[in-house]
Amino acid sequence: MSLGTFKGGAHPYEGKVLSENCAIEELRFDGEYIFPLSQHIGAPAKACVQVGDTVLAGQVIAEAGGFISANVLSSVSGTVKAIEPRMQVSGFPVMSVVVESDGRFETVEGYGQKRDIDALSKDEIRDIVKAAGIVGIGGAGFPTAVKLMPKNDDAIDYFIANGSECEPYLTSDYRLMLEEGERIVGGVKICLGLFPNAKGIIAIEDNKPEAIKHMQELVKSEPRISVMQLKTKYPEGGERQLINAVTGRYINSSMLPADAGCIVHNVATLLAIYDAVAESKPLIEKTITVTGDAVATPKNVRVRLGSSYKKILDACGGLKTEANKFICGGPMMGQALYELDCPVTKPSSALCAFAHDEVAENPTTPCIRCGRCVAACPEHLVPPMLVKAANADDMEGFEKIGGMECMECGTCSYVCPARRPLTQTFKQARKKVAALRKIKAAEEKQRKEHEEAAKKEAEKKAEEMKKNETGKEVPSWR
Amino acid sequence: MALNEDKKLYHVSSSPHVRASVTTQKIMTDVIIAMLPATAFGVYRFGIGALIVVLATVAAAVISEYLYEYFMKRPITITDGSAVVTGMILALNMPPEIPVWMPMLGAVFAIIVVKQLYGGLGQNFMNPALAARCFLLISFSRAMTDFSASFPEGVDAVSGATPLAVLKAGGEASLSDLFFGNIAGTIGEVSVLMLLIGAAYLLIRGVISIRIPAVYIATVAVFMGLFGGRGFDLYYIACEICAGGLIFGAFFMATDYVTTPITPLGQILFGVFIGILTGVFRVFGASAEGVSYAIIIGNIVAPLIERATVPTPFGKGRYAEITKKLMHENTERGGK
Incomplete structure (x- = not known):
């Protein structure tokens, strides 16, 4: 089988060995949860709660502020403590809703209720995705509902699930494919329902043979979905490179993937789509990788959005050596942190702590x-x-x-x-x-x-x- | 919004936060290693005098770089290895019996006039070693072209001609002598075998790309076939390729990063350009040689070639055409 790839790229040290065999653990914390109103591309959301209000997990606390925008939901039950600027991974304070958790994690009514996917219309599916506050959680943060609304549904002939995870050190998508593969395939099937002419392709880099095997097994009986192996190379998972590797087509900065008949979603986003549509679970939690040579026990953890990175790191045993550099995301495109007490947002994918700062050295x-x-x-x-x-x-x-x-x-x-x-x-x-x-x-x-x-x-x-x-x-x- | 309690400041920088292990110094070290076989062979062939020339030239290059930077109050960069490379290339371009002060003067010229006055590493518009060689060729033409002492034993040294001159005069050269280095010539250029070992090392290490050398050599081969006067006689063409420092020039000088185009297409055009120039100099020039002049003229033209050969960005131009075609095919297939 020839491997899909693109021209150019590089082979940074993968570092996935640190955390690839760590099963996803769920982490919950007490105390403050911070929900920035702008954690997606597009207009910031508008807060629709007041200080003092009690909120439930899964409740919309800020509404999309425009067409390209997304709802922000509380991931915990508790009281709105403040609506004020709070420090973000970007290094700037951003207007945020701060919720003091009551520790009970009570959810809104109907949360987790199963839905019959086949009975839903296309518009209903899109509305659910929109209401659930889903954005591209692979890192870009582009509102997913907007991506699911191309000008012409019939013109889409490739629906690509991005499981390449080309960013070094990150293993959360890999773990999700192994542990939640069925639901990812379910997400692909929901989306294929929107695009009648599309082929579903799950694209995975060949440094994840277990995931490839597992996903191939899962799509055996799905005539419209196949798994494609990609050459392990950075940035294989970049949207443009991925489309090129899978379809041979090229898109440039002034085009949308839909202009080339393609729609690309990260596997974690597809999982979120499945959860929202099939199980009435909006986007309130997220799987991230905590890794790096300075972390005591690298892990893949499922955390509620709004959790502090500091608490997450402590839950992973803290540091084993002094860390000189913290990165939110992977080492190639992540954001260096000078303050660890920042909340996990929708596009967050990892916390890396390195003993050495290669840039300064x-x-x-x-x-x-x-x-x-x-x-x-x-x-x-x-x-x-x-x-x-x-x-x-x-x-x-x-x-x-x-x-x-x-x-x-x-x-x-x-x-x-x-x-x-x-x-x-x-x-x-x-x-x-x-x-x-x-x-x-x-x-x-x-x-x-x-x-x-x-x-x-x-x-x-x-x-x-x-x-x-x-x-x-x-x-x-x- | 307080900073972390212990007030330790973490490093912040723009992504990416990791770096490949290759450095300028490592690249230069690889180039030096790649020239060692040819240097060792030169010393073996021509004796200890050749070694003295090499060491003295390298020393002159490094010391002049140090002194210039010291007096100009600039950071001292001699550890990056680029001055060593310049000195070595220059020395390998010298006849073995040259008075040592000449290549040393050349090294000073290369480092100070050609490299440092234009801004140091990465800023020179001409290959410093080659510019210095041409400077010496013009200034001391007799000493620079006197290879009489370098003739192998048993060969008629009286005619005083290099294999290339013999070929030009209509004579014959021995390909095996050329390949294994049993000929007259400069310290580093004589053994094609040793040069190719070094070139293979550079290619395997990814220090150079094959583009410029391959196109350059191929162009010279075609040109000599067309205009050399002996048609496409393979033996003759092979001799032309192995003679006159073409292999040394193609792999070690025409691949100089700073003075050659950075664009892939530009590198191909550059190879063709200097190949034609080399052929013209060899066939129509007064001297039988032409590699050095061809490459430095190419160096001057390189920025222009580069400007004209900016590659099409991903997804633009012809890539957009490919996309359209693919999408069209797909709709047709779907329609059937």
Whole structure:
């Protein structure tokens, strides 16, 4: 069987051995749970509870603030203690609902009630997913319901379940496939019901043979679903690379996967879809990996959203050696933490604690133009040229040579022998270009409004003049 | 919102948080290792004098880099190994009996004029060792082209010609002598076998890609076949490839990171360009050699080639066409 893959990429140390054989453990804590109103891509949700209100697990505490947005649900029962900015993994405080747990984890009425999937209409399924607050929990945080609503359901011919888990050290998706495989397949089946022409493909990197075997066994009797092995390479699980590996199609930054007839969901998201649709369990918990060479006992744990990373780390035995770097997510795309007392959010996938900070230990040296970044870039970009443009503040040039196609996967920085902060430079430049685009759009809008107003004014004047002319009394001498 | 109680500050940085193990220093070390077989063979063939040339040139390169950086109050970078590589390449390009001060002067020129004055590592627009070689060729042409002492025993040294000159004059060269290094020439270029061992090491280690050397050598082969005057005589073409430092140039100098295009297509065009130039110099030039000049002219053109060969980003241009085609095929299949 040939392995699906893409051109470029790198092979960072996988590190999955630390936690891949640890069965998922459930962790529950007392005390505060923090629910940021913005833990997805799109508009922040709007809080719909007051300080002092009692809430139940599974209750909506903030409603989606727009089309691209998502509900936020309480994961515990208790009292709303505060609605105020709290520190996030991003390093910034974000407006959050703080719930003091009563320790009983009482759920809303109807929680866990089985539903007959076949009896549900497409719209009902989408509404359930939307109400359940599900977003892409593989890391992107894009509202799932929006992804399930392409322009044309019939035009989707591939539905891809992303089980590649190419990010080093992470094993939560792997454990979910082994332990919750049936429900993941159930999630795929629910989604295939929405897209009548789609083939369901569960894509898994070949460094997870157990998961491949298990999932193959589970889809044996499913004519529309198959398992595809992918070459183990970072970033095989990036949406664009994954679609390319599975279908041979290419999508760029201005396209949605649906434009190429594809929809991609992480296996953990599919599990959440199944739970919400088939079992009336909205998204209130999440499986994450706690790992790294500084963690006493690396584990895969199922925790309630809003739990503090600090408590989770303590529950994993704390640190066995001094840690210099904490990362929320994996080492390639994760966010470094300077404060551990941050809540688990929907896109969180891991907490890594490392004794060494490879970034600080590897000082930057001059670029020798070795071309490793060019060979490794999965988007076929030329990082040294982009850096030159970005450093010269030449945003037009940056865009022209494809800067906005960069997906910040970090492969170029990883392979660089001169340890240059390439990805970091591109992140900044891309933000700048996006901001400039916004400014330009606003100016354009303003200009148009001005023009329109002027036009209206002119029309009004012309009309008045006409009126005046017709209404004018004819001088008697004429 | 308080920071952690013990007030220990954790490291924060932008992702990615891990780095591959390869460093500039390791790459340079690999290049040095790859040149050792050829260097050892040069010393074996030409005696201790060759070793002195190599050591003195490397020392001159490293010391001049140190002194320049010391007096310019810049960080000292001699440990990255790039000055050693420059010195070594220059030394291997020297006739074995050259007065030692000449390559040392060349090394100073390479490091200070070509490399440091343009901004140091990664900023030079020409291969420093090659530029220095050309500088020496122009300044001391007699000493630089005198290979009489390097002739193997039993070979007529009076004619004073390298195999390439013999070939150009219409004579014959022995391919096995060329391959195993039983010829006159510079310290490092004589044994194709030793150079290929080093080249294989670089390829296996992933230090160089095969693109430039393969295209370069192939272009020279085709050019000599077309214009060499002897048609596609394989023996003749093989001699042309093995002679005149082409193998050394193709694998060790035309693959210099800093002065060659970084884009894949650019590397192919660069190989073709310097291949044609080498052929032109060999066939129509006054001297029989052309590798050094071809590569440094190529170095100057490299930025232009690079600009013209920016690859199509993933999903744009021809990739979008592929996607359209695939989707079309799929709808057709579905329709049947």
